[in-house]
Amino acid sequence: MKNLAAVCLAMLLCAGEAMADAIVRSQAMFADTIAEYYVEDNHLRLELEIGINDVAAFRNLLPDALYQRLGYDETPLKERLSKFATEDMPVLADGKKLVGRFTSIGPATRPLRDQITGEVLPTPEDEETVVIRATIVFPFDERPESLTLVAPRETGMANIGFVLYHKGVAVNDYRYLSSGNTVNLDWQDAWYSSFPERSMRRQYYSPMTGFIYVEPYEVRKEIIVRPADIQRYVDLGLAGATTIPAERHDEIKEKIVEFLSDHFPVKIDGESVEGSVARVNFLRRSLRSSVVVDNQDLELLPATVGVIYVFPTDGLPQTVEMEWDLFNDKTPTIPAATVDQAGPLPVILEPDFSTLRWENFLKFPELPTLTNIQKPPTVLQSVAGWGRWLMLALSIVLLAGLLRSLFTKRTLSVPLLSFSLSALAITVVFFHQHRQVAMNDERLTQLVGDLLHNVYRAFDYRGEEVIYDVLEKSVSGELLTEIYLETQKGLELANQGGARVKVKTTEVNNAELRNRDGNRLTIESDWKVSGSVGHWGHIHQRTNGYRANLEISVIDGVWKLTGLEILEEQRL
Template sequence: MDLRLREDPFPKAGAADGSAVPDLLQLRDENGHIFAGRMESLAKASPVQGSMDVPFYGAKIHFPVRGNPDTLTLVPTLAPGQKLGIVVSHRGVPLADLGELEAPVRLRLDWNDPWRSRFDDPGRLRRHSAPRSFLYVEPYEVRHEVLLRLEDLAPYLRFKPGDPQNLSTSERESLKRAAGDFLRAHNPLRINGAAVEAQLDRVEFLRFGRQGMQNANDAETLHPASALVGTILVYLTEAPTETVELQWELFGPDLERRPVTLYFGRESFEFEATPRDPVFRWSSEEALGLAPEIERPASAAEDGRGVPVIGLRTAAAAVALLTAAWFARRRHPVLACTGLAAAGAAMLFPQLLDPVGQPEARTMAFPPPQVRTRLEALLHNVYRAYALRGEEASYDRLAMSLDGPLLEQVYLRQRKAVLARNQGLGGEGRVSRVEMLDDGLVIRKLGASSFEVTGRWIAHGAVSHWGHSHERHTLYAARMVLSIAGDGTWKITAMDLLEGQPSPSARS
């Protein structure tokens, strides 16, 4: 039993000798037999370390139980008005989230499958009621976090544990490789209507802790019947995600439904895949607009204000033709010929009437808000490239935002430095959003299709695994050179990082 005890109902907890159990809880079987408990550990924690707003004690109590009882009843013995917060796990599987125990509750235990153990009280549920899928829609990528029981994967991997009570280190490593290869080829994902190849980010064995899902280290016991395998698949895109379609394929006697949660900015969308309805579909049109929008690059057929250039050329030619016809009717052949020549020039030589379409003019057409939006997407893409494990995938991802010597410089010389800087996000942290700041944004034209931008941004980082997120924010400033290709693609070709520090406005 893992207990959190407020200081007021147990003021002398620090004097406990470990042999006696405080009069807080009784554990009884179906015959009414009471099992004696023994204190294993007791430590006082501050409000900063825990979720309570007052000092509390964390205690672990061991209750030796005879055999494998089908049911156990927890009976609180606190004085009236006192409350006991408790978490119960069966072989590492939590039967409910942390909650108050104010009245007796009965547990039903399934010793063959701990995932089927439960409280009789329907109000006591764990947040992750079953292994599930988490989809994260981010600029230029969708991340699929697949959480599965080892028992659900074992038949596909043709795996049988050597020890039914614990997975060996060699078994764990072999299973990680096999699970990653298997899941990359199953449960296909379509983004914006097209199938996208999955890139394997990582595979981990997980366990439940107070803060949610946590990595299980090699020294921990992993019961094959309750072990969890977490696999993260990354799908890269060249345009913002408008639609997502996930087809879940893994169903069986013990896996008849698959909960799916999609996160888009601060919004979440729920679905439950079944053999009859195995496809989860999502569109950005369903969102309420709580996620930052990523502006699409202007095509060659649009100017910096989103006006169709072809439409301007056609209109100019039409006006010239009408003018020529009018002069012809008035018997002015010279002026009529001039009008016809102007119409031909409008269609055959668009650069004469379309200075905005030229690279040099295009750099002057983008206002600061549009430059800011583009830079947010480009920089986010650079940050995300460093979270990819494969060298080829990382390089290809960087090439979407960087070009010229800067691409090689960042990949070959600055990779370790940026990774070390990102360790401030907590090892598994990743930048989830880049926010360019309006103040201090300076844009200076350099030449044809290139300009210099000096600005500051906040990298909003997060550890967002398995439905939980912890934020971290860092302020950066840099001087960058941006170039625009003929097809309207923006890329950063030079960068001088000026500073990087925690954002004062975002410190927790």
């Protein structure tokens, strides 16, 4: 019976995503050649993956035998490597070329990369691609203010996707490399290193951001900050640190929450409101998701903390406002967004436009509603189930007797006629009543769909007592407590800050009656559940398919779910 909780939990595991930020999609991570630049305190390291289509442009890296076999001159590899690092693909520090040295070069397998984030994924054997991998180190004695990256030209154009990291912080998302891309380096805080071109700016460039999520019965304020920036306002004990040890997470989160309690006030329908802190987590943010990384050592510079505040409401409000009151020279503008059933609406906040405002422009808001479950058979309808055949047989016998009397005695027996017509009338009524409640496939499908709809919809409400009461309308017995406790836990995504999924649709494909014992039905059914969860600026879509045996019984005059056995689960 407890498997229904597993259904609610498992539906969270299959995802598609939408973002509250305007994502700039790039295919640069799938370029023929990938260049990854790593800037450290005294050197830059360039790691290359050179695809076969770009070999001509990178021919100076080829072994002598292969180089000459392709029809080029007899210039030895040593000279060609030096030329590559200084002429083909040099790096300039404050306008002066750095001297590079190769630490490795040779064939390798290209890793599979995520189509959104560019993160390395496990590579199936049948998708392995051979590339030339090379590593070049460019030392520098003094920290440069800027570095200029150059792509090959004299040897031919190449299709190069690149990303640059400064002290572990990604300065840009994957973009295409062209000659003359200059990055300005902030050696005090690498988070603020940047390319001057807006198109080269990484998606999550801001150290702070805010979101307002508006749902029926609940408004959420979500604030994401970087501890390194909060250190500017309040002492978190991070001065001079390079990492945040796991054992200090709770202390730092507590100080951040205390600091934020005096900022970003919220009004709902014009009234100032105080929310409660629902969740506080260290996060690792990517273009695809934000994942909780609590209780592990973290690098200070890219570390972020997310705080979620909850404001209960009576239904859907008309307006929600959040005032952003933290601006400085490092954060003159703040990316923010409001999110409702229609999707995200991103805005940029600044000192003269500091209010993040949501207005209810929803024409057809989706409010949590329960479906009226079809009523179980009445006493008359139950009797009609088996009585219709008895009355049909009796009607046939009486009509036969009436006809025999008519043909043999040439007289019509009035009492017998009366009994025959009465029996025939009752037979018609019984068949009609049975047809009203007959559990054919259509009615079974509707009954299963309505019960599942109400179970999932119960968790759209807020407050333990309310959810329990709503759930009790469709579930009974031991299953009620198990579903409430397990589903309450299962609807929260632990690895993404405990955000709760909201079921959108439940679609029953078919339902077949396997057994009937009085008012207890055993039905085999399969259905799809689709839902979404919004948090940390992302909206994730979930869809799962199930096949199960459901036990549905009449309890206190209504159909309720009393048992469930999952037979098959499939991610869709």
